Amino acid sequence: MxxxxxxDNVQAKPYYTDRYYVxxxxxKQDVASDEVFAADLEAIKxxxxxKEAYIQVGQMVIYINPHDIYSVLELMRDELEYTQLSExxxxxxxxxSNQFEIFYQMLSMTKRKRIRVKYFIxxxxxxxxxxxxxxxxxxxxxxxxxxFGIEANxxxxxxRILMPYDWQGHPLLKTYPLQGDEFAAWYEVDxxxxxxxxxxxxxxxxxxxxxxxxxxxxxxxxxxxxxxxTEITGDEQPHTESYQEEGGVFLIKKFDKESSTVIDDPQR
Amino acid sequence: xAQVKNRLTPFFENITxxxxxxxxxxxxxxxxxxAHGQLRLxxxxxxxxxVKAHPDxxxxxxxxxxxxxxxxxxxxxxxxxxxxxxxxxxxxYGFALAVEKLIGVEVPRRAKVIRMMILEINRLMSHxxxxxxxxxxxxxxxxxxxxxxxxxxxxxxIEGYCGARLTHAAIRIGGVPLDIxxxxxxxxxxxxxxxxxxxxxxxxLLDSNRIWLMRMEEVGTISTEMALSWACxxxxxxxxxxxxxxRKEEPYELYDEVEFNVPYSDKGDNFARYxxxxxxxxxxxxxxYQCIEMYEKCVKDGQxxxxxxxxxxISAPKLDIMTQNYSLMQHFVLVTQGMRPPxxxxxxxxxxxxxxxxxxxxxxxxxxxxxxxxxxxSFWHTGILTDLLPGHYIPDVVSIIGTTNIVFGEVDR
Numbered sequence: 001m002x003x004x005x006x007x008d009n010v011q012a013k014p015y016y017t018d019r020y021y022v023x024x025x026x027x028k029q030d031v032a033s034d035e036v037f038a039a040d041l042e043a044i045k046x047x048x049x050x051k052e053a054y055i056q057v058g059q060m061v062i063y064i065n066p067h068d069i070y071s072v073l074e075l076m077r078d079e080l081e082y083t084q085l086s087e088x089x090x091x092x093x094x095x096x097s098n099q100f101e102i103f104y105q106m107l108s109m110t111k112r113k114r115i116r117v118k119y120f121i122x123x124x125x126x127x128x129x130x131x132x133x134x135x136x137x138x139x140x141x142x143x144x145x146x147x148f149g150i151e152a153n154x155x156x157x158x159x160r161i162l163m164p165y166d167w168q169g170h171p172l173l174k175t176y177p178l179q180g181d182e183f184a185a186w187y188e189v190d191x192x193x194x195x196x197x198x199x200x201x202x203x204x205x206x207x208x209x210x211x212x213x214x215x216x217x218x219x220x221x222x223x224x225x226x227x228x229x230t231e232i233t234g235d236e237q238p239h240t241e242s243y244q245e246e247g248g249v250f251l252i253k254k255f256d257k258e259s260s261t262v263i264d265d266p267q268r
Numbered sequence: 269x270a271q272v273k274n275r276l277t278p279f280f281e282n283i284t285x286x287x288x289x290x291x292x293x294x295x296x297x298x299x300x301x302x303a304h305g306q307l308r309l310x311x312x313x314x315x316x317x318x319v320k321a322h323p324d325x326x327x328x329x330x331x332x333x334x335x336x337x338x339x340x341x342x343x344x345x346x347x348x349x350x351x352x353x354x355x356x357x358x359x360x361y362g363f364a365l366a367v368e369k370l371i372g373v374e375v376p377r378r379a380k381v382i383r384m385m386i387l388e389i390n391r392l393m394s395h396x397x398x399x400x401x402x403x404x405x406x407x408x409x410x411x412x413x414x415x416x417x418x419x420x421x422x423x424x425x426i427e428g429y430c431g432a433r434l435t436h437a438a439i440r441i442g443g444v445p446l447d448i449x450x451x452x453x454x455x456x457x458x459x460x461x462x463x464x465x466x467x468x469x470x471x472x473l474l475d476s477n478r479i480w481l482m483r484m485e486e487v488g489t490i491s492t493e494m495a496l497s498w499a500c501x502x503x504x505x506x507x508x509x510x511x512x513x514x515r516k517e518e519p520y521e522l523y524d525e526v527e528f529n530v531p532y533s534d535k536g537d538n539f540a541r542y543x544x545x546x547x548x549x550x551x552x553x554x555x556x557y558q559c560i561e562m563y564e565k566c567v568k569d570g571q572x573x574x575x576x577x578x579x580x581x582i583s584a585p586k587l588d589i590m591t592q593n594y595s596l597m598q599h600f601v602l603v604t605q606g607m608r609p610p611x612x613x614x615x616x617x618x619x620x621x622x623x624x625x626x627x628x629x630x631x632x633x634x635x636x637x638x639x640x641x642x643x644x645x646s647f648w649h650t651g652i653l654t655d656l657l658p659g660h661y662i663p664d665v666v667s668i669i670g671t672t673n674i675v676f677g678e679v680d681r
Contacts, residue, residue: 012338014605014635023633026370026612057369057614083496086617087643091630105615105628105643109512116615136499139651147333162326162680171334178338 008095009174029055036111040080048072059114066102066119070128073104073117077133082106082115085134088141090148092174098123100150104130121150129154147172179206290314294662298327302405302666305676307650311657311665318665321657323650328680336640340606341367341441344640349435351644352678355394357386357426358620360439365520366616366627367441370609371581376573378566379443380521385456385559386429386438387521388552392463393422394621394673395545395552399470402542402670406483411473418466421459425452441607442582443575453560463553467546474542484539488656488668491536498652501645502623503548504672507541509534514619526558541671581607606635615643622646622673644678 031041031053037060041053044062048071051063064072076082084107091101097120104117121127129152131137141152142161149170151158160167168183169176185203186195193201223238249255296309303309306327312320332351336344348363349356361383368375375383400415423433428449430438438444474480490500495508505512511532515523531547533540576582583602584595611633617626623645630639649672657665 012636016605017634021608023608024610026372026610026614026631028612056612057616059615061613084499086499086501086624087615087626087628087641089628089641091639103628105626109510109517112517114615114617116613134499135494135497135655136648136651138654139647160326162329164326171331172337176334178334 006095007175010177011174012178026056031055031060034060036113037115040076040113040115043080044072044075047075059116061116061118063118063120066121066125066127069102069104069117069119070130070133073106073130073133076106076115076117080108081110082108082113084109085130085136085140086114088130088137089144090150092148092172093120094123095174100125100148102127102144102150126151126153128152131155146170149173180204291319296665298324303669304401304674306680307669307674307676309653309657309665309669311662313662316661318657318660318662321653323653325647325650325676325679328676330681332681333640333642336637338636340635341609341637342602342606344637345440346435346437349437350677351642351681352394352620352622352625352646352675353434354397354675355390355621356434357390357436357438358394358618358625360437361387362616362618362620362625362627364439364441365618366614366629367609368576369616370612370614370629370631371578371607372610373442373576373578373581375443375521375576376571377522378447378563378571379574379576381559381562381566382444382448382574383439384521384523384526385448385452385556385563386426386436386444388556388559389422389426389456390436391552391621392549392556393419393426395549396422398545398621398670398673402667402673403470403474403480405666405670406480408473408477408480411470414466414469414473418459418463421455425455425459428452428455440575442578443573445574447572447574448563453563456556456560460553460556463549467549471546481539483664483667484542484671485537487538487660487664488671489535489537490652490656492534494652494655495536498655499648500623500652501648502619502621503541503544504623504645504649504652506530506532507544508536514617514624518617520618522562523555525562526555528555538667538671541673545673581609608633608635617643620645622675622678623649642681644681646672646674646676646678647681650674650679 031037034055037055041050041060041062044050048068049065051065053060053062055061073085085104086107087105088103091103093099093101099120099122101118101120106115106117108114127150129137129141131141131152131154138156139161141155142157142159144150145152145158146160146163147170159165163171167187169181184206186198188204189198189201224236225239226232226236292313294311294313296311297303298306298308300307308324308327310322310324311318330350332347335347339347345360345363348359351359396415396419400412400419403411403415426436426438427433428451429446430436490504490508492509495505495510500508501512509532511530513530516530528551531544531551533544575585579598581602583589583599584592588595589599609631611631613628613630615626615628617624624643625645626643628639628641628643629637632638653669653672656668660668
């Protein structure tokens with residue numbers, strides 16, 4: 001029977017997991033343990049619903065409602081001195097709950113604090129663009145769209161950024177295979193040579209670990225190597241290897257070992 | 269294989285359209301030598317002035333975040349080298365620190381000192397490379413040769429340490445793989461003693477050079493608001509009036525024990541950034557002198573440990589693996605299956621030569637990260653070109669790209 005492979009997550013899987021292994025947790029602290037974070041959280045809570053808040057590895061994480069994101073970040077920027085949006089992107093939870101988790105990494109330089117603002121959206125739902133607040137979100141949201149297919153409402157230029165404009169599929173989804181899908185295999189062949197050349201050229205192999213130049217299954221036949229899969233007949237011609245230095249180095253006409261100096265110290 | 273005629277339309281280096289409104293579209297790159305990589309800039313021009321700039325990136329996209337989701341943590345380390353390949357150990361370090369924060373291990377002091385030395389050498393290498401290439405773009409060939417010569421000495425030192433010149437993979441999760449070689453300190457001292465004179469040479473060549481000043485002063489001015497809004501970090505932010513250096517503000521390793529200044533300027537133009545790179549080289553040299561002292565003190569105190577002791581996550585020293593049964597078993601599991609960090613997430617930012625290099629890791633307790641986001645400073649420093657270039661003239665484009673110090677391994681990841 002063929003082994004079952006889940007279709008909703010095609011990422012690499014550990015080949016062995018202890019049945020009784022319970023993964024430990026990175027400890028979470030209460031927000032009250034840090035004065036600055038506690039005050040920030042109070043200010044946010046006064047106006048918006050905060051679903052969950054905790055401190056993990058020295059940074060506060062808050063969960064809010066998706067439609068509040070613009071106003072929350074505006075409040076954080078204008079009143080709480082979180083003046084930089086360092087990073088924002090998404091996490092794919094489609095296999096688990098058909099959701100995406102979006103995070104915004106905020107930095108306050110005056111308080112030396114970082115807050116991660118997060119919320120969940122359903123698969124297929126769009127987010128509100130915060131490009132008007134932080135110009136950095138312009139490229140971050142484009143990258144998120146490119147990688148996950150999550151659109152940002154109100155973004156001025158919602159186009160792919162890293163992948164080609166005419167690409168199909170979103171590479172960072174868990175359903176997207178590492179070596180690319182069918183579309184990826186034929187993308188360049190179709191584009192450069194046309195569909196009719198598919199039979200001649202064949203699909204593009206994106207497995208970088210694939211080696212088909214050398215025979216790695218049979219014992220090495222030094223000097224008589226054959227490409228992988230070739231039948232060995234016994235009358236192969238030996239390869240002759242030659243070195244550039246054989247018969248003297250190119251351009252050097254006279255070389256006297258005695259009168260030359262060897263530089264030991266590279267920083268002479 | 270049979271010859272197949274390709275369908276690519278002839279590609280002209282500079283595609284120009286003459287429109288009704290006399291606007292020209294100039295395609296700068298993706299193979300332009302001054303673009304420092306595969307940057308394609310679509311410039312809308314009115315005469316020589318840029319009215320709209322549209323940077324197009326992605327020509328070096330290798331999907332590192334996707335690769336990370338399919339690799340065990342230690343496997344990903346050499347991949348990080350390929351981000352900012354001018355200072356690759358700083359990427360190694362950023363990733364190692366993020367994982368260490370996630371699993372909660374403390375690195376031994378001697379390893380910390382070695383890491384700091386490697387990081388500062390990388391910073392010097394990166395800044396020298398920046399100076400060389402930017403000066404070359406503006407036409408100063410001598411500075412290019414001088415700066416590359418000094419960079420070569422540093423690469424020799426690094427090569428002696430890890431065997432590689434560009435892609436170092438010199439840092440491990442939990443410490444460093446090796447102690448520094450015998451000649452490391454003496455070579456570094458020789459280099460550092462010469463460095464002030466070298467920096468002075470560059471400055472003598474550039475500071476009052478008419479061409480250099482024309483391309484640097486009052487060109488590419490970034491206001492503080494713009495720098496903050498575009499998430500600029502590192503020298504780009506410090507040149508725009510914010511003295512924010514993560515080494516100082518959120519110290520990692522032993523940066524709180526060393527004394528150094530954070531140079532900053534409120535000018536925000538190309539020249540301010542140039543001055544900051546030069547001053548940072550001096551500060552790095554200062555840090556390196558202090559690191560040498562710290563290292564010698566470690567040797568004197570007999571601190572020999574180079575890797576953290578955390579058998580659940582990090583292999584034992586080689587001697588133990590070769591002699592102790594349990595260490596060998598642990599090592600086998602860690603190599604074949606990989607470490608399994610606890611469930612949780614972490615965002616760790618470090619000050620790479622280009623700016624804030626952040627690693628966001630979401631672990632679900634498996635041997636592969638569930639999500640890994642690389643926050644590369646150059647990505648935003650390329651994005652800012654959209655707002656920065658309009659109003660400038662074509663000759664300034666090259667100098668502005670130069671001073672943003674973007675590296676495309678990092679932009680496209």
